[in-house]
Amino acid sequence: MQSQLPLYPESASNFAPDVDGLMLFIIAVCIFFAVAITIAVIYFFFRYKRKEPGDIGAPIHGDMRLEITWIVVPFFLLMAMFGWGAVIYVDYRHTPADTLDVYVIGKQWMWKLEQPNGRREINELHVPVNRNVRLVMASEDVIHDFSVPAFRVKMDVVPGHYNTMWFRPTKAGRYHFFCSQYCGTSHAIMGGWVTVMEPDEYAAWLAGTSGTSDPVALGAKLYNELACGTCHLPDGKGRGPSYNGVYGSKVKLADGSTVVADEAYIRESILQPNAKIVAGFQPVMPSFQGLVSEDQILALTAYIKAQKDQPVPGKSDAAAPATGKK
Amino acid sequence: MHRTGELYGQYKTLDQQKETATLGMWIFLVTEILFFGGVFLTYSINRHQYPTAFGVGGNMLDLFLGGANTVVLIASSFTMAMSVWSAQTSKKAWVTLFLIATLILGTVFLGVKVVEYKQKFDHHLIPGHGFDITYCSKSPAAVCGLSEKEHADEVKEVKDAIETEGGVTALNAHAQLYFSLYFGMTGLHALHMIVGAGLLLWLILESRKGRFDANYNTPVENVGLYWHFVDIVWIFLFPLLYLINRHLA
Amino acid sequence: MSENGHHIVSPKIYAAILAALLLFTWLTVQAAKIDLGPWNIVLALLIATIKMSLVILFFMHGKYSPKRTQIVIVSGFFWLAIMLGLTLTDYTTRHPEPSRSANPPAIAIHRA
C-alpha cells in the first residue's frame, strides 16, 4: 500500500487538508522554538564552559522586558493555534444537512454498520466519493472509538449515547479504520476497511444482495447457544413454559391477569423475566439484559414466532394454555 | 502518648505546634470536601438526567427518620462545640460529659441509619437483581407499613413515573441509580461517623485522665472540626436525598 | 490566633446557633412540601448553605481563625466549585440527544 517507511497518512477527506495545514503550522512553530532553544543551550554550554575551578558566573537576576516578551509572544502564537483548531473542530462537530446516514454499532469486538437502505456490513464501510457522510454511532457494551486516519476523523462510541461524526471522502480507495478507544481483549483487531467508491459503483453495490441471514435460523442457533432449551422444553414440562404456539396467544399470569404474547412481551420476558410471571411457574429466570443484543432479541422473537404452529403441549385450557413465558 | 502540652522535637514553641496541628486538620478537611464533592457531582449529573426517578426514589425514604437524624446530628455538633468550650475554660469534668453526650448522639444517628437500611432492604430497594421500585406499590399497604392514603399516593406516583420514564424497566434502572447514590453517599457518611465515634472514644478515655484544659486542647478541637465537617455533609445530604420532590408525594 | 491567644466562643452563641440550625431544618422540611417548581432545589440548597456557614463560622471557629486558615477553607470550596462548575459546562451545553435509557441504543437504530 505504501513505502516501507511512510511518514504521513494518505489524505482522503475534506478534513485532511485542513488538519494537515494546521499541523504544518504548529510543526513550524514548534521546530522554530525547539531549534532555537537547542542552539542556545548548546552554544552557551560551550561558550561559557568553566575555565578555572573557582570561577563564578555573572550575577544576572533577570530582566522584566524579556519575561514580558516571552509571556506575550507565545500567548499570541498559542491563541492562533487555538483559534485555528477550534474552527476545524466546530466544522467537524456541526454536521451539514445533506448527509448520507450510516448507522454504526460497536460491540466487543466488531463493528456493525448499516447503510441507509438497510444493507448491513461487518467491519466494512462502503461510501461514495464526494458525498457528505454522517455516521450515527452507538455502542452495545463498552466505549469504542471509530477512527479513520486517512480522513483525519475519529469519534468515541459511547454506550447510552449517540455520537455522530461526518466527513466527505475526496479520493476513491480503501483505507484502514480502527477502534481507537481501548475496549478489552481484542481491541487491536476491532477494525476494518473503508471503501470509497465512485457514486455509480456505490449505487450498484448498494443494490446488490443484502448480507443478512434468515432471522429464524439465527434465533434457533441462539436458542441453543444461550441454553434456553434447558428450561423452556418444547413439552412444557421444564422449569419455564414452552414456546410452542405461544406467539399471539393469551397468557395467564401468576397474578391472575392475562396478556397477549406479542413482540413487546417477548422482549420484556427476555430482558426483565420477573416483570410478568406465567401462572404455574417460579420467577427463576435470570435477566438477559446485556447478554443479548437487540439484533439477537429480534432473531429470538422471530424464532419464537416460528413455533406458533407447533402443537401446544399439555392440557389445552380454553383460551389460556399454560405456555407463553420464555 | 505524650503528656499534656509536651513539645515535640520538631517544633520550636507550643504555639507553633498547635498552629501546625490546626492547619493540618483544616487542610485534611479540604481534601474531604473534594472527596465528597465527587459523589455530589455524580449525584447532580444523574439527578439532572432523571428528575422523575430521583423524585420517586426520594419519596420512598422515611422523612421522619431522616429529619430526626438531622436534629440528632445538629445536637451532637452542639455538644461537641460545648466540649471544646469546656476544655478551653479548663472545666475538665464537663469536657468528658459533653464528649460522652456527643458519642451517644452519634450512636443514635448510626442506629437510626441501620433501621433505615433494614427498611430499604425489606422494600426491595437495594440495587442489584432483586431491585424493584414498584414493590411497595404492588404489595398491600401493610407490607411496607404505609397508611391506605400513603399507599394510594405511592401507587399513583409510581404509575405516573412509569409513564414519564417510558416503562417500568427504565424507571427501575434510573431508580437504581438513585438508590446506588443513596447508599453510596449515606454509607460514606456513616463510615466517617464511625471513624468519628472511634476518635470520640479515644478522647473520652484521655479526657477522663484530665488531659485537656486551657493549655492543651488541640485533640478536642481537631476532632471537633472533623465532627462538624461530618455534620455539614449531612446538612447537604438530608435535603438532596430526602426532600427532593417531596411536594409531589 | 497565635499572637493574641485563643478566642473562646461563649456557650450562649453556641446555643443560639443550635437554635438557628434547628429552625432552618424545620424550615427546609416545610419548604420542600410546597411546590415551587425548580426553585425547590435552589431553596433547599440555599438553606443548607446557610446552615453550613453557621457551623463553619461558629462551631468550627472559622470566624475567629487566622486569615491563613480562612484562605484554606475558601480555597477548598473554590476548587469544589471548579469541579462542579466546569463539569456542568459540559452537561448543560450538550446538544439534545436521544434520551439515554436502560435499553441499548441499537433499538432506535433499527427503527431508523
Next chain:
Amino acid sequence: MSGTNNPGGEHQLPREHYLNATYGIRSWLLTTDHKRIALLYLASVTFFFFVGGIFATLIRIHLLTPAGYLVTPETYNKLFTMHGVAMIFFFLIPSIPAVLGNFLIPIMVGAKDLAFPKINLLSWYIYVVGGCFVLYSFATGGLDTGWTFYTPLSSIYSNAAVTPAVIGIFINGFSSILTGLNFLVTVHTMRAPGMTWFRLPLFVWAHYATSLIMILGTPVIAITLLLAGLERMFHFGFFNPAYGGDPILFQHLFWFYSHPAVYIMILPAMGVISEIIPTFVRKPIFGYSFIAASSIGIAVIGFIVWAHHMFLTGEATYAAIAFSFLSYLVAIPSAVKVFNWTSTLYKGSISWDTPMLYALGFIGLFTIGGLTGLFLACLGLDIHLHDTYFVIAHFHYIMVGGAVMGYVGGLHFWWPKITGRLYPEFLARTAAIILFVGFNLTFFPQFILGGLGMPRRYHNYPPEFQVLNVMSTAGASILALGYLLPMIYLTWSMRYGKIAGPNPWPATGLEWKTASPPLTENFHETPVVDWEPYDFVHRPDLGLTGSKPKLPGKLSPAHGDD
C-alpha cells in the same frame, strides 16, 4: 570533580549522622526521621520502577513484528495496563516528592523534621499496603482495563482482578494526600528564621505547588475509583449505562485528578532542574520570582484543563472550546520556565558534571514534550491524534524525558548529601548520554507512528508501521541499559565512593550547610538565613575565589528571545 570548597584536604564522614544514629531493622521500620523515610521510599519506588520497567520491556519486544511477537492479546493488554499502573501511581507520583522532597524539604527550610513525622511514616506504610494490593492484583489474574480504568469496561466487562487494584490505588491515594499535607504545613509553619517565602529554594516552591495538587486532586480520584469499585462489586450503578448512568461522567471525575497528576510528576522535576542549573552555572537563576510563580500557575491552571482528554467523547462543543483555550494557557508558565533556564546559562560558568547533563537533557526533552502538547490541546488536531501513538510519545517525553530525567539527575545531585559519598563521574556521564540517546530513539518514532494513525494499546498493527516500531524497540533496549548502569554504580558508591564532604559542588542551599550525610536532627542549631537564594557573589563560605565575569552593561536581546 570540578570545584570544591576544600581543594587541599581529604574529607571525612561525620562521626554521627542519620544513617548510623541507630541500628537494626526496627530503627528503620519505626523511624520518624524524614531522611530515613525518604530512603524507605527510595527502595520501594525503585522496586516498582523495576516492575513497570519489565512490563515495558516485554511490551516493546512484543511489538517487534506486526502480528505481535511474544504474548497473547490478553497478556499484552495486561502488560500495558500494569506498566501504566505501576509506573504512574507507584513510581512517578511518589518518586521525586516522596524521595527527594521528603529528604530535602525540611533541611531546605531549616527545620528538624517535617511538621508531622508520624504521619510521614504512616504515609509510607499506606503506600506499601496499597502497593501490596496492586501486586496481589498483578499476581492473581492481572489487570486489563488500561491505567485509566474507563467504565463500563472496568466496572462491568473486565474479567481481570480489577477490584484489588482499585482498592490498592484508592489506599495509595491517602499516602499521596498525607505527603502533600505534610509538605504544605511544613512550608507554612516550620521555616527557619530569615527563610522568607522569596528565599525558598525553587525546589520547595515546586513541591508546594505539587502538594496543592496532591491534596486537592487526589481525593477526587479516590472517590471516583471507589464508586467504580462499588459498581463492580455490588451492582451499584453510578456510571453504568444499563442503569442510564453516564460513562463520560467517570472520565470527568477521573481526569479532574489525573490531568493535574501529570503536574504532580513534572513539577517536582522542574524544581530539581531549577536547583541543578544555578549550582553548575554558578550564577543566580534567571527570573526567580517568575519560576516560582509559574509553578503555582501550572498547579492552578492545571486543574481547569482536564476535559481536553475528552474532546471526542461527545463532550459539548462549547465545553471543548473552553477547555482547549485553558489548555493553551497552561503552556505559558511551562514556556516561561524553559526560557528562564536557558537564559540562566548566559554568561555563566558552566561545568559539565553529570547533574548538569541531566538538566540539559531535561530542557531538551521537556521542550519537545511540551511543544507536542500543543498539538493535542489543539481541537482540530486532536481529532486526528487522539488515542494514537502520538499521545504515547508526548507523555513519555514529559514523564520519562522530563520527570524521570529530573529524578535521576536529582538523585545524582543530592547523592553526596544522602550517602556522604560521590558517584563515579565518568560512568555517570556515560549513563546520562546513553539514556538521552536511547530515550529519543525509543519515543521519537512514536510521534510519526501517531501521525500515521496507529492507535495506542494495540497488540498488533498493520505491516507498514513495522520499521518505526523496530526502531522504537531498539531504542528501548538502549534505554534499559541506561537505567541499569546508575542502579549499579550508585549502589557501588554507597560503600566505595569517594567521601564527598558537606558541599562538593559547591551549592548555595541550606541543605549544603550541614554535614553529608546530615545529623538526625539536620542541624546542630537552628540555622538563620541571611542570604538570597542562588547568590554566589556574597558567599565567601563557598570558597570560590576564581574570577567572575563583569556584569554586562545591558542584556543582549538576541539570546533572550529564543
